[in-house]
Amino acid sequence: MTLEPHQPIRLTQQVKAGGCASKLPAGSLRQVLSALPAQTSPDLVVGFETSDDAGIFRIGPKQALVQTIDFFTPLVDDPFTFGQIAATNALSDVYAMGGRPLTALAVVCFPQDSDLGILEQIMRGGLSKMSEANCIVVGGHSVRDVEMKFGYAVTGLIDPERVYTNAGAVPGDTLILTKPIGTGVITTALKQGKSEAVWVDHAIRSMTTLNGTASALAIACSGVHAITDITGFGLMGHAREMALGSGVTLEIETAHLPLLDGALSAVRLEAIPGGLLANRDFAECLVQDSVGSQIPDDLRALLYDPQTSGGLLISVARENAPGLLASFQREGVPAAVIGCVSGASTPGAHAPAIILR
Structure with missing residues (x-):
């Protein structure tokens, strides 16, 4: 009997939509967020009201936390590359605000009966990009899920007087x-x-x-x-x-x-x-x-x-x-x-x- 050669799993075939295309529609998200009560804190520099890239919370006169989370389904077939993309994407929101990433928490959703070697490669890929960014992965959380998803919650530091938001464009720019x-x-x-x-x-x-x-x-x-x-x-x-x-x-x-x-x-x-x-x-x-x-x-x-x-x-x-x-x-x-x-x-x-x- 001739054994069939092992066929690698194509990650993109395991999910309905890949990467950021798997996000909720912007209109749906705006409808929900606009119905939530306003948060009032003198230390909240940037919240979710303006649909900005990350939240910013002042912790001192010249220092604030910049925080974001991003995770999604596979959009490429190679697990290591998927992990790299997920990490690069999660770090991006901190960079967009002008911040410096410090630590990250991994977010993992993975099918219970799937090959754990795939998950290891995904996490290795993510860690490689976090290391490149000098951002330390300090832990994370995992749940069983039919569709695999991966990403990070990232925390960084920023000067609260030098925050770059999406709301500062000036005529003539x-x-x-x-x-x-x-x-x-x-x-x-x-x-x-x-x-x-x-x-x-x-x-x-x-x-x-x-x-x-x-x-x-x-x-x-x-x-x-x-x-x-x-x-x-x-x-x-x-x-x-x-x-x-x-x-x-x-x-x-x-x-x-x-x-x-x-x-x-x-x-x-x-x-x-x-x-x-x-x-x-x-x-x-x-x-x-x-x-x-x-x-x-x-x-x-x-x-x-x-x-x-x-x-x-x-x-x-x-x-x-x-x-x-x-x-x-x-x-x-x-x-x-x-x-x-x-x-x-x-x-x-x-x-x-x-x-x-």
């Missing part, structure tokens, strides 16, 4: 994005068996690159007014939060958007994650095309693509933007200017939060 977009459609293509290896390789390289360097360069640059990271709600979802939180209108030059190799091809192959459709339902009502613009449908779809471990969207004074961009280029950060902050919005005027060109 330049918008810089530090990573290309397209991870959602590419990993969906992988799950559907439609992707090319080079697409996945480039997406993995992006998703396992820490935002620490980009964050450090941004906070060292004068004139930076707002930062947010682009994750599950897509570029338009997070840009929407920046525009509304800052009371401004963002103008996006769609032809200047950095795209991952294969992202447009994945859209054309109809590798559309459910999160993309949910993001479009949430944000498109506040997005308007400029007069005469002709935006291809495949590129328009990528504007709402849920990103996993995406880049930072930075609003910086126009005069400081060239210097910041040059510093990114020197350090190998694939940043690009994608638009500007055009002006203050008028409350109650139903003006668009985002204009596409």
Whole structure:
């Protein structure tokens, strides 16, 4: 009798949706959070009211905690790589606020009868990225679950007088994005068996690159007014939060958007994650095309693509933007200017939060 060769488990086939595409829709989450009572504390610097990247709590005159949690289902098949992506993504929210990660707690959901060697590799991958970030994993929690999920709760330190939120963009600012977009459609293509290896390789390289360097360069640059990271709600979802939180209108030059190799091809192959459709339902009502613009449908779809471990969207004074961009280029950060902050919005005027060109 000839034994069949052992077939490795494809993690992406064990879950319905992968990575940040598995998050609850932004509209559903906003509906619940808006119904909760307000928290009042003189030491709460940033809470969940503005849908920011992390919470910040003052513990001293010049020191505050920055805290976040992020975990999700597999979006790649290799367990070690999945762990790396989950860790990089969880650290990103601390970097987006301008903080320095210190400790992390692992969050594990794992099928009871699955191979524990897979879980070991996932956790090894995560630990490798936490070590790269000089963030110590001090413990965690696990539960049995039909679908595996992994991530971290991360705690860092930040100066409460130097916090970068998504609500500080100023008219006249330049918008810089530090990573290309397209991870959602590419990993969906992988799950559907439609992707090319080079697409996945480039997406993995992006998703396992820490935002620490980009964050450090941004906070060292004068004139930076707002930062947010682009994750599950897509570029338009997070840009929407920046525009509304800052009371401004963002103008996006769609032809200047950095795209991952294969992202447009994945859209054309109809590798559309459910999160993309949910993001479009949430944000498109506040997005308007400029007069005469002709935006291809495949590129328009990528504007709402849920990103996993995406880049930072930075609003910086126009005069400081060239210097910041040059510093990114020197350090190998694939940043690009994608638009500007055009002006203050008028409350109650139903003006668009985002204009596409």
